[in-house]
Amino acid sequence: ETGVTQSPTHLIKTRGQQVTLRCSSQSGHNTVSWYQQALGQGPQFIFQYYREEENGRGNFPPRFSGLQFPNYSSELNVNALELDDSALYLCATERGAGYNEQFFGPGTRLTVL
Amino acid sequence: AQSVTQLDSQVPVFEEAPVELRCNYSSSVSVYLFWYVQYPNQGLQLLLKYLSGSTLVKGINGFEAEFNKSQTSFHLRKPSVHISDTAEYFCAVSQRTNAGKSTFGDGTTLTVKP
Numbered sequence: 255e256t257g258v259t260q261s262p263t264h265l266i267k268t269r270g271q272q273v274t275l276r277c278s279s280q281s282g283h284n285t286v287s288w289y290q291q292a293l294g295q296g297p298q299f300i301f302q303y304y305r306e307e308e309n310g311r312g313n314f315p316p317r318f319s320g321l322q323f324p325n326y327s328s329e330l331n332v333n334a335l336e337l338d339d340s341a342l343y344l345c346a347t348e349r350g351a352g353y354n355e356q357f358f359g360p361g362t363r364l365t366v367l
Numbered sequence: 368a369q370s371v372t373q374l375d376s377q378v379p380v381f382e383e384a385p386v387e388l389r390c391n392y393s394s395s396v397s398v399y400l401f402w403y404v405q406y407p408n409q410g411l412q413l414l415l416k417y418l419s420g421s422t423l424v425k426g427i428n429g430f431e432a433e434f435n436k437s438q439t440s441f442h443l444r445k446p447s448v449h450i451s452d453t454a455e456y457f458c459a460v461s462q463r464t465n466a467g468k469s470t471f472g473d474g475t476t477l478t479v480k481p
Binding site: 256258289299302344346355 | 371399403408409410411412413416418457459465466467468469470471472473474
């Protein structure tokens, strides 16, 4: 158990729709990163939030956006869903600078039809 | 920029045999290195990490890895595997300035046969 939870577990959407995925972490974990893991591939870094501000972004378009809240929860929003957005979305949290260890949630499996 | 190459996509091995999962990386700066395990329909669990110091790192479940800076490798080893070690294994690298922005390899499927 990592203390990181994600909801929902599974989600089915159609192309063009919007989706919000949620992540909740342990108290004090003020850094959260989101990853996309397509089938048969390793996770790819989407973006990171630190103390509610975006702190780096991978090679993903602006229709991928996020929020981090003071209660150590966060959201990943994806607009105008495309078929290629079908993947497992993972969030990972850290206690902050110097700990150098991420704790991963179980992921949300998104299917876009 | 940094990248990770896991040299074997699938590794079948018999129970109680030794195993090595290979990982090479490239980066223009000093890095941290990680190995994660992922069981079906689950998130990633950290097996071990190299931050600094001794190049031989011991992790959970009897796994260890050796950091080789000259060969830019970080191979994972276990002297005797169990059926329960069957899973997907991922090698990852991050810059020392931010361990949370990790680059992952495409994974190695370890299948342990009885």
